[in-house]
Amino acid sequence: MLKIYNTLAREKQVFTPIQAGKVSMYVCGMTVYDFCHLGHARVMVVFDMVSRWLRTSDYEVTYVRNVTDIDDKIIKRANENNETISQLTQRFIDAMDEDSAKLGVIRPTLEPKATEYVSGMVEMIQTLINKGFAYTAANGDVFYAVNKFDGYGKLSGKSLEDLRAGERVEVDSFKQDPMDFVLWKAAKPNEPSWDSPFGGPNNGKGRPGWHIECSVMSSHLLGAHFDIHGGGQDLQFPHHENEIAQSEAAHGGVWNGEATHSHDGQPCQMVNYWMHNGFVRVDDEKMSKSLGNFFTIRTVLEKYDAEVVRFFILRAHYRSPLNYSDQHLDDAKLALTRLYTALRGHDVASNTIDWQHPQAVRFKAAMDDDFNTPEAMAVLFDLANEVNKSKSAETAGLLKSLAGVLGLLQRSPDAFLQGEATQTLNIDALIQARAEAKKAKNFAEADTIRKQLLEAGVVLEDSPQGTTWRRI
RNA sequence: GGCGCGAUAGCAAAGCGGUUAUGCCGCGGCCUGCAAAGCCGUUUAGACCAGUUCGACUCUGGUUCGCGCCUCCA
Numbered sequence A: 001m002l003k004i005y006n007t008l009a010r011e012k013q014v015f016t017p018i019q020a021g022k023v024s025m026y027v028c029g030m031t032v033y034d035f036c037h038l039g040h041a042r043v044m045v046v047f048d049m050v051s052r053w054l055r056t057s058d059y060e061v062t063y064v065r066n067v068t069d070i071d072d073k074i075i076k077r078a079n080e081n082n083e084t085i086s087q088l089t090q091r092f093i094d095a096m097d098e099d100s101a102k103l104g105v106i107r108p109t110l111e112p113k114a115t116e117y118v119s120g121m122v123e124m125i126q127t128l129i130n131k132g133f134a135y136t137a138a139n140g141d142v143f144y145a146v147n148k149f150d151g152y153g154k155l156s157g158k159s160l161e162d163l164r165a166g167e168r169v170e171v172d173s174f175k176q177d178p179m180d181f182v183l184w185k186a187a188k189p190n191e192p193s194w195d196s197p198f199g200g201p202n203n204g205k206g207r208p209g210w211h212i213e214c215s216v217m218s219s220h221l222l223g224a225h226f227d228i229h230g231g232g233q234d235l236q237f238p239h240h241e242n243e244i245a246q247s248e249a250a251h252g253g254v255w256n257g258e259a260t261h262s263h264d265g266q267p268c269q270m271v272n273y274w275m276h277n278g279f280v281r282v283d284d285e286k287m288s289k290s291l292g293n294f295f296t297i298r299t300v301l302e303k304y305d306a307e308v309v310r311f312f313i314l315r316a317h318y319r320s321p322l323n324y325s326d327q328h329l330d331d332a333k334l335a336l337t338r339l340y341t342a343l344r345g346h347d348v349a350s351n352t353i354d355w356q357h358p359q360a361v362r363f364k365a366a367m368d369d370d371f372n373t374p375e376a377m378a379v380l381f382d383l384a385n386e387v388n389k390s391k392s393a394e395t396a397g398l399l400k401s402l403a404g405v406l407g408l409l410q411r412s413p414d415a416f417l418q419g420e421a422t423q424t425l426n427i428d429a430l431i432q433a434r435a436e437a438k439k440a441k442n443f444a445e446a447d448t449i450r451k452q453l454l455e456a457g458v459v460l461e462d463s464p465q466g467t468t469w470r471r472i
Numbered sequence B: 001g002g003c004g005c006g007a008u009a010g011c012a013a014a015g016c017g018g019u020u021a022u023g024c025c026g027c028g029g030c031c032u033g034c035a036a037a038g039c040c041g042u043u044u045a046g047a048c049c050a051g052u053u054c055g056a057c058u059c060u061g062g063u064u065c066g067c068g069c070c071u072c073c074a
Helices: A038-056 A072-081 A085-102 A114-130 A160-165 A210-222 A233-251 A297-303 A306-314 A326-343 A358-368 A373-390 A393-405 A413-418 A427-439 A443-455
Strands: A003-006 A011-014 A022-027 A060-065 A134-136 A142-144 A181-186 A206-208 A226-232 A271-277 A280-282 A458-463 A466-471
Touching: A003 A271, A022 A038, A022 A210, A038 A060, A038 A085, A038 A226, A038 A271, A038 A280, A038 A297, A038 A306, A038 A393, A060 A210, A072 A085, A085 A297, A114 A134, A114 A142, A114 A181, A114 A206, A114 A210, A114 A233, A142 A233, A181 A210, A181 A233, A206 A210, A210 A226, A210 A233, A226 A233, A233 A271, A297 A306, A297 A326, A306 A326, A326 A373, A326 A393, A326 A413, A358 A373, A358 A393, A373 A393, A413 A466, A427 A443, A427 A458, A427 A466, A443 A458
Parallel strands: A022 A060, A022 A226, A226 A271
Antiparallel strands: A003 A011, A134 A142, A142 A181, A181 A206, A458 A466
16 A cells, blocks of 8 residues: 655655546656756656556556746746757757666656647636736736635645745735736747737737646646646745646635635645655755756766666655765665676566565565655665575566666666776686686786786676676 | 754664664675685664653654755756
8 A cells, every 4th residue: 555745744645546546647847958967867766766666556657747948047048058949948858868768767658848838828827817816917927816825835834924924035016915926927028928818018928937837737638636746845835836826726616715625635626645855965955056066967977877876866765865975876886786796697587576575565565655765675685685695586586576666677787787888908808818827726827817807997706607797 | 034854873774662674884704726796793873851651763842953945946
């Protein structure tokens, strides 16, 4: 029985899908104006893991991860680079796809782009205006009037009073309330814009705000009410709070203070389970663009194998902070090496998992407990120990199959252990020469060869079956 | 200032009111010509102060420290 920590309830809850056997999941994706960093990698890997576990649990999963391809930063960056917005966004969408594929991330079922849903956004904004939740300001911007939605703050646990007290930004004079957020931005010169009926100085010409896109894409693709909504912890407020306000106001019956919207599974509730993953940190500080302390995925992949990075991410619980450093990656590499070493010599395929096996039972219990991948990994290491002792192909098969559920250990052990680095030395020939030296009891020569290889980063391992090698 | 999260051995990271987490590192042994890998054993824990309890790392309260959100952010 799967339990998920639901941010909305602030506790683990038994997962019950809206439709038996099916799961609808929406995750906030990337704004594509630059290369993805490790924080993005965590979101992609974590929710990939979630979708894999749901599918392993026999759910039919519809996983939507959007692409934000219109926003202030994109417009700014395109101007700086002297390229069109679509050139810029396509370039970084391609880069993102490349990075995520390397990390073993299975493509989401659907990857809608914001620009393809602008008409839907105009429609939803109009609905919000009609219902009294939104207004066109004097400058042509359309704002959401947060005080009209009485559930505002239920996800982030903030009240409007607290938020106003903590108000740090200059109040936008066009807003009725400082907490109101923008749904539609009036067009500025040299910016892309779409037509709308919202009026104002530009006759409605403008572009959507950030929050409205997720409300529109999720409801178009998954319906007004769906199972799981995920994203980074930093999106909890204001982004996800605003999504709820938009979607539930547009789809539900909150009206003029008469709160007819309902909770817990009623048709106009937007999402049943909200999931938020923890941050990637550097020196105990959040990795972010604004702090400038970020490492892009491709930079890290120059130095570390992508599977090591995936392993590193999944070795921590998804809600915990994850400190990035070379030392931690080195550690992850050594740990993963142990698992692959156990699989070495076992020509096994990922096969059907015997869920009655005691270790599989443990694995499943861990995963069902709010996706406890660190505990599930511990099972993998215990299995590796069993394989090393018993040399059982069956146990090796179970190890590989369970790891496969996490998207790990699917390469041939030698592909991982020996890598694909260009060979400056003829390793096989040297091993052969050493074998002959050993046979002649010329251990000095044998050790010289071994040392030579070690200096080239190659470790030799003798066994009764012969000598194998791996890279450090 | 408001709201929230956390503090576990040298490092990383889980579960659990009483019984080995797990990985890396260290130490001893087995194996090996010697190593490496592997196996066996082993040293290092639970920020601090109270309380509940037969018994607390685990529950409760407080203190200290760290982090996050309240502004774009995964």
